[in-house]
Amino acid sequence: MAKKRFKAEKAYKNLEFLNSPDARVIRLISEFLEPMRRIRQQGIRDTIVFFGSARIPSRSDALKKLRVLQREARGNVKPNKKLAHAIEGARIDVGMSRYYEDAVQLAKKLTAWSKRFSQKNRLVVCSGGGPGIMEAANKGAALAKGRSIGLNISLPFEQFANPYIPDELNFEFHYFFMRKLWFVYLSKALVMFPGGFGTFDELFEVLTLLQTRKIKKKVTVVLYGSEYWKSIVNFENLVKLRLISAEDMHLFRFADSPEEAFEILVHDLRRNYPIETSEKVV
Numbered sequence: 061m062a063k064k065r066f067k068a069e070k071a072y073k074n075l076e077f078l079n080s081p082d083a084r085v086i087r088l089i090s091e092f093l094e095p096m097r098r099i100r101q102q103g104i105r106d107t108i109v110f111f112g113s114a115r116i117p118s119r120s121d122a123l124k125k126l127r128v129l130q131r132e133a134r135g136n137v138k139p140n141k142k143l144a145h146a147i148e149g150a151r152i153d154v155g156m157s158r159y160y161e162d163a164v165q166l167a168k169k170l171t172a173w174s175k176r177f178s179q180k181n182r183l184v185v186c187s188g189g190g191p192g193i194m195e196a197a198n199k200g201a202a203l204a205k206g207r208s209i210g211l212n213i214s215l216p217f218e219q220f221a222n223p224y225i226p227d228e229l230n231f232e233f234h235y236f237f238m239r240k241l242w243f244v245y246l247s248k249a250l251v252m253f254p255g256g257f258g259t260f261d262e263l264f265e266v267l268t269l270l271q272t273r274k275i276k277k278k279v280t281v282v283l284y285g286s287e288y289w290k291s292i293v294n295f296e297n298l299v300k301l302r303l304i305s306a307e308d309m310h311l312f313r314f315a316d317s318p319e320e321a322f323e324i325l326v327h328d329l330r331r332n333y334p335i336e337t338s339e340k341v342v
Contacts (some may be wrong), residue, residue: 113255
């Protein structure tokens with residue numbers, strides 16, 4: 061009886077190979093080409109990117125958590141240091157939640173504005189796809205009945221896709237640098253809300269690319285919350301110590317309300333990228 065011939069599996073169907081270190085380059089290229097194909101299919105031309113902390117809650121969630129902790133404290137006879145610390149943290153979250161609400165309002169205003177363009181899919185709101193400020197940006201776009209993009213990243217904690225991203229524009233990345241490429245590649249403006257290491261990484265990479273003119277297009281960068289940013293980063297001292305030039309301070313501007321940020325962004329976008337509108341923009 062003749063032995064059955066062995067038929068080898070095609071390399072591009074071999075999942076063990078594709079998930080191995082030997083195929084890392086293929087996975088990298090996939091995280092460039094697959095989003096490009098999907099973005100092209102959806103007709104997305106350019107974006108306004110929102111950055112900020114995944115840990116900043118909505119005001120309703122922050123207040124709910126604080127009230128639960130306060131009720132628990134009232135029911136305790138003995139002082140509880142751990143509970144007192146949790147209540148203090150919850151109060152801080154309530155204060156920080158204003159940035160979540162402001163991000164919702166700004167994304168809503170920008171989406172409503174961009175929907176009036178005669179050219180569709182221009183200046184679409186884009187976020188990192190996760191919770192916190194990212195969720196707020198996608199939520200604001202959804203409230204304006206517009207689409208938005210979520211560029212999510214696989215992490216062992218914190219990061220999960222928020223429910224306000226349409227499925228066709230919900231992306232999942234493994235490589236941080238490829239995700240950041242897509243943030244910058246389509247962007248015409250970026251809004252930096254308060255955040256931690258991830259937000260700092262994104263902010264300073266963008267500023268470095270602008271400073272060194274690796275980004276040749278005109279990109280507006282707004283740092284939202286001047287009190288926060290100026291207390292965390294002493295930009296003036298960097299100039300004083302001659303570590304950056306005075307001209308570098310023009311790479312970004314501060315805003316402290318959705319209205320102020322909206323005015324800065326619309327002014328710059330109209331000037332740098334004139335887009336025909338179906339009606340007069342006021």
